[in-house]
Amino acid sequence: MVDNADHSRQAESSQDGSPAASRSSAGLDERTRQKVVAFKVSHVLLSVFFLWLTAVHIVGIFFFAKGFLLARLVLDNKSECAVLPDGQLSKETTGCWHPKCFDRAVIIIIDALRYDFTIPSERFMHEPLQKHYLDNLPVLHETAVARPEHAILLPFIADPPTSTLQRLKGLTTGTLPTFIDIGSNFAGTAIEEDNLVSQLKDAGKTIVHLGDDTWHSLFPGYFDPNMTRPYDSFNVWDLHTVDNGVIEHIMPLLDQTPAGWDIIFGHFLGVDHAGHRYGPDHAAMAEKLRQMNEVLEQIIKRIDDHTLLVIMGDHGMDTKGDHGGESDDEVEAALWMYSKRPLFGRTSKDALMPPATAKERPVGQIDLVSTLSILLGLPIPFNNLGRPIAEAFAGPRSVDWKTLARVEYLAQSQIARYQEHYARSRDLGLDEEAYQGQRTHLRRSTDASKSHQWEEAYYASVEWHKEVITMYRKLWANFNLADMLFGVIISGLSLTFLLLFARFSKGDKAIIATSLLRSAGLGTAAGAAVGPVLGALLPTYFSALAGLGLGASIGGVVAAGIWLYQNRAMKPFRFPSFWGFLAFLFCVTQSAGFASNSYTIHEDTILLFFLTTFGILSLMSSLRQTYQxxxxxxxxxxxxxxxxTRLASFSRLCREEQMPGCRSSFYASTNSSISAPWQLLIPYSVALLLPEIIKAFYRGTASYAGSAGFWIGFCFRVGLSLVAVYWTVDAADNGEWWKEQISSTTLKTINLTLARCALAIALPVGIGTFLWAKPCIDISVVDAADRTDETAAPSRPQLTIFGYANAFGSRYFLLIPALVLAVALLLPPMGQFSITICAWQILCLVDMLDSNALTITSTSQSSIGPIILALLGSYHFFKTGHQATLASIQWSSAFVPLRTIRYPWSPLLVILNTFGAQIICAAAVPLTVFWKRPLGKVGVRGLWNDVVNACLTHALYYATIQVATTMWAGHLRRHLMLYRVFMPRYLMACGVLVIVDVVLVVSALAGARVVGLSVGEVFGY
Incomplete structure (x- = not known):
């Protein structure tokens, strides 16, 4: 409660009926109108400025992503056994498209088996080198030399990036690697497109897997559960557990008579782990290779005449033992195929000896799929781009050109069919010349086949395949370093400009923004004019359209920066205060940490440390304050x-790299919304406690008045109660608790009704209340006759204004519960637990800022408040059940209030679920200005200027993280963990930056305008 006598006297004088008072009132009204107009104009100009800055961010993101993200469209088509790829019915009786050669197969992957690990040292060097990785795995080379009709050893060239996950996709689908496979399955890493394993399953084969558990995330439910033994693959310090487990279980399977299996996939990890831990030139590597040699010798003895044995590496390793890039040592793996029957051959006598180096007679890893499919009597998977390996079909005596030509034709027909469907589904973006060579070689191959010139037909098919692969590599598998560099330049320039404008510019931000927009517009126009010209002159680097975007972005940012410098709108540099340095330290150290995969994986723990550190320092500072x-x-x-902060840390969804040292509190499968029944108590506790918590903060400043009681005390509580009931019904439906009493269809209808009612309260009611509510104040009038104060004038009544001390803050906070309610509906119970703590911490934070005089004002431009809000948003992103991985996206949130996918609502629901914490914290940024801000000391323009400064500082944090993740992802594009760690974190940073930019415009700036006009209308500002 604040008793403001000055304001009371002003209110009384405004009721005086004298002409002078009327003229004064008219003048005041005119000044107020001018202030309101200026306020609205400032909002429009600054909104346009923010949108321009957002557009620059998007252009920078686009350029880097254009050169960095490898994408392809996944087709859902599947090859059929009975139908040949040219559309004719298959007449084969012992196979699908071609007579099969083997009934069973043992496929062994020795992770990181580099080609030079398998051949004698004297084969590729004049003088043998004393390297630990040499001459320890002789069985492969010796068998291929002594019995060439039984075994072949070839360099097996992987397509970069050489990470295990991407290599396994290529080895089973025959496709080139990309990061974004735009297909039907967005929720996980499982391979949904046609592949070798699914074809084996469809053929009724019993498939066994032993070793690296990555296979089970790619092919869930494909392997026989009784014989399969998966092992954790992430402990690179463990050289023996996985290998010993595979050895323990594979030998009894090979000894079975009759065999109860058809296909065995064995994946050894010891060689790879030895490389990561010690490097290839180490005694531990020699020991692992000798162990593999002994195991392979035993397997060779145990297989029968009808079993194919395949030994291969999924990639190699560099001199440090790492992989993931495209250096020769990383892409040159080994492939060895063995049959007890003499089936293999060579296309020339010179090819009888295994290649001395990987530069001679290499085969691509994508060629394995078509080779195994034909040998095992299966159809070639629909998306396969590889061709059959010639040595597997050339014949043990003279070269069987007819068989070679026929299997090449099958693969060629399948690739042509795939290409036709892909071209129809998506514009390849290639010119006519890309197809001309293909058509020529395809015509030659077809004509030669018709005339039975099998050797000519075979080589024509080989040439055609080279043209196709060249085209698709150009389309999918190359980083464009020029585009990546342009993206980094644009993002870096925009970050620099944002830093200067947010933290070093002086004066009215609205006035400066007006001039900046003018300069940026001129620079954008100049850059847009020059860019296409450069694109036409330098088409190798970018097109004319790309030049337009590049020139406009760089030109606009540079022109705006030059204006700042030339017009002396910059404050002289001064060392930041303690709190400013702390905010800077948090941003810089977190940005530097993204260079490490371990720090990126455990980012939530780092944020926990930052927030706890801030809390401790705030406690120390509070204890030193003057006023009790x-x-x-x-x-x-x-x-x-x-x-x-510590309590929220118990809510987490563990990513695979954090296991087994992490325990998830979220559901373990997509079929359950909870991981324990007790979690259903959380939504009810939230509905009971959160309105009371907010009410307590409002009552601390006597602000629980007006619309606050209706919205927070009633509507918000009802909405949260509906959310609690929704998740209870959802759990009952998933767990089939009431299946005898209520059908699943009825429960889903009930849930849709509950969800839509909760959303109606959150959005139409909540946003409407925020837009049209009056300030949360109450006025008490005490008549002269009732007063006991004898010193006051008896003729004048006294006005007591409740909530005056926090008129701005209490009015603005009405927006936050609406967002909390909408986000809580889309989150499972543990996520609601976290988002509730987030809302509570926002209130704690603004009180901490006020107590320590850190609220942003015209005299104190502290950056710590907006930065801590950004850290809070990032922290609770992880605490609401998300990780910086595509697999953690909760796609089911799109169906909470909807039966089917509807655009744009379904994507918006997923965004609100995923980035709800960041959205709420971004919307709360004006509270660092409004909370307990005194009225009357600073005019409306000063208030608006402070809000803009807070929003710019908040955006600065996310822009810093985006630039850091962009640079590290580009620098570490050859890293082992690129596709699992660095690229997803880069994508998250880009998405969050754009979303926060939009939220600051749509919510923070617009909300500040609403509050400024609402409070100003009552108090005359």
């Missing part, structure tokens, strides 16, 4: 902030 009220309130809220 500030000391008590600041200390209490600081301790509470620390405890809430």
């Amino acid at each position: 009220a500030d000391r008590i309130l600041g200390s209490y809220q600081s301790v509470l902030f620390i405890l809430l």
